Amino acid sequence: MIKKYNIYLVLIILFFLCALINPNFLSIGNLSNISRQLAVTTILAFGATILIIGGMLDLSAGSVLALAGVLAVDCYKSTNSLILSLIVGILAGMACNLINAVMVANFKTPPFIATLAMMTMARGVALLYTQGQNILQLGDFVVFGQGTVFGMPVSVIFLIVIAIFTWYILKHTRFGRSLYAVGGNEAAAVASGINVIRSKYIAYLINGAFVGLAGVLFMSRINAGQPNGAIGFEFHALTAAIIGGTSFSGGVGTASGTLAGAFIVGFLNNIMNLANVDSYLQQVIRGAIIALAVIYDIWTKGRRTKGHLGNVEDKNKKQKVAS
């Protein structure tokens, strides 16, 4: 039970530590800036969390984000409709992930390979579509990433909606329960009457919608339709999910954990910037944190479950005593 709340403890400690180190950290401007910056990767991280829980993965997130983003931008430029361009972005993300789902669920391609292929394809399509040129002068399109409603950044509102949505589907829907089972033990899920293929489709489609939305927010924030943007964003998303306690072996993870993981990364980046830590050194630190998070996860799990020789007898014993 201690482990379950560790991550939130880390987040709170980090928050106060940051506040102590640099008084600017607590300013409304800085906090709102952190949230705005975090919105895109955190939304991607929720998609990644859903997939990893189900034993899947999306390496194509960054590329698909770029493709969805430039399509949305172009749509806005030709129609001047914010709603329409948002829908186009989301649908583009879902379309790419529909292909991911077909490869993974129907053709049983390992998710790593399938989405690696999609990563390359989507980037290619984005570059083809724009002929490698950035789309500029976005006009009102920038409200998604830069605007505010009652003082609240629009992208943060989207983030909150996605966070609640993710929490809800994981916790309260049949799909959520099925997904944990599929990732925890696919064969047993099939034998329990779970529609595994459908679960995988839904997981990729939700991820696709998140990626598409993130594309709109990202392009809007940087004020350009960049076909070459968002490279490597999928790894930022994975980082947040993993630090948030999502297990790469599948079947374990929560929306709140991922949110905490994303903010831990965000706070760290922010405080390092405020403290003028060398940006190259920042990368080293970020990498080390991922490694530590994973080692910690495996270490605690090793004690929780079977040893490498596959007998759970000792644990059984413990439980008997406990009861």
Added chain:
Amino acid sequence: MEQTIKLRVSQIEKSFPGVKALDKIDFTVKKGSVHVLCGENGAGKSTLMKIINGVYQPDKGQIYVDENPVKIHNPMQARNLGISMIFQEMNYVPEMTVEENIFLGRLPVNKLGKVDWKHVRKYTIELLKEENLPYPPDLPLKDLTVSDIQMLEIIKAISCKSDIIIMDEPTSAITQKEVEKLFEKIAALKARGVCIIYISHKLDEIFKIADEITVFRDGAVVSSHPVGETDIETVIADMVGRKISNDYPKEDIPIGENLLEVENLENRGVFRDVNFHLRGGEILGFAGLMGAGRTEVMRCVFGLDPINAGEIKLKGRKVSVKNVRESIANGVVMLSEDRRRYGIIPVRSVKENASLASLEKIIGKGFLNAKKEHSVVNELFKRMRVKTPTMETAIEALSGGNQQKVILSKWMMRNPVVLILDEPTRGIDIGAKYEIYKLMSEMAREGKGIIMVSSELPELIGMCDRIYVMSQGKITGEIQREDFSQERIMYYATGTKERRAVNN
């Protein structure tokens, strides 16, 4: 001649976080003898064996080999001391060949580090010939059956030229014939002065080979006797720490209408012309040797495997079973023989595992009804006598018997019409076995139809109303309760093979 002591452990203690797994264990094995360890799951047998094999380090105590104190830090060191172990859960690399697996971790190399494959091949062929195993040394292990692989594991351990061989439930996956072969092997090893530590749940079998029997309970040795000075009842009483009835809780239940009728079922290349029927309140047995096709038939009836021909009727109406979802909706459920693979979702809680097949009952109107889930599962667990610390405990933390009862609860939550139980008592301890038999009787009393596939004849004979026997993908016999006998079942189980041999 007084037998000399080969292995002695003295005052061994081992704790895991929050629990004392072994408490002051004293234990000796004599040269050229078979020492059997009994005890329920979690009694500490395997922990002690892993200490002897160097997988774990004891907190206190000393191990002596030939009365010399030794410290064993890892299995490699144990092997050098002449100790080898056959694990209950087999360790092999499916993609590697027979010879590679036999030499796994100890491939002979020359000075340049090149593997001497010629020696490997020669040695393997000799070994296979000696054991009469009819497969080539370069066959990948994944192409062998489970029982072949288990035999190979045993041979591998023997081929290490060890003086102390630890066998952890070696017969859990092999056929009767191979068990006999194994026992012959053990006798030969004994004659050579090798000593064997043998862990088993099968009490009738251990009395055939044991020289001494030591019973573990709750991390301590409760009794240790030469085989002549004890009997099955005493051993069981020592194991469970209470008197337990060795009888089967079979009840006289009126048999009702036909629930399930299977006609001319076929899965090409696996089984064919399978006809059987099951009635309400009936416990129907399926006997046969390993690989006879029993599990495969049940998988088809349950919708896990495709059906090539034939039909399935439920309560007189033809039903389609394209997949498991349809079967479950029809009220047919199946408890798999392979609990780890097809039963549990290891990392999820017992509660989630139990409600997995009935999500629509607890998630209505878009929200999970957590209270309802808790109360429904709680009630089931009470009825199924599941022992778990909390509802949120991961199922992998429970003992095998309790895991099995959670999976049974999962299916009971659906209130099924037909319950298929494939080896429901495999790998679980005696107390839990008895409870599962009792639950079977309870379910039969409710008018459900129960199919029990089992390799343990005594439990089939004890619990069933009728038994079908399968051999080589066909049903070769049907026996009524009044005609039950082990001989008759074995006659049908092996009959086809013998008749075929004559025809050839």
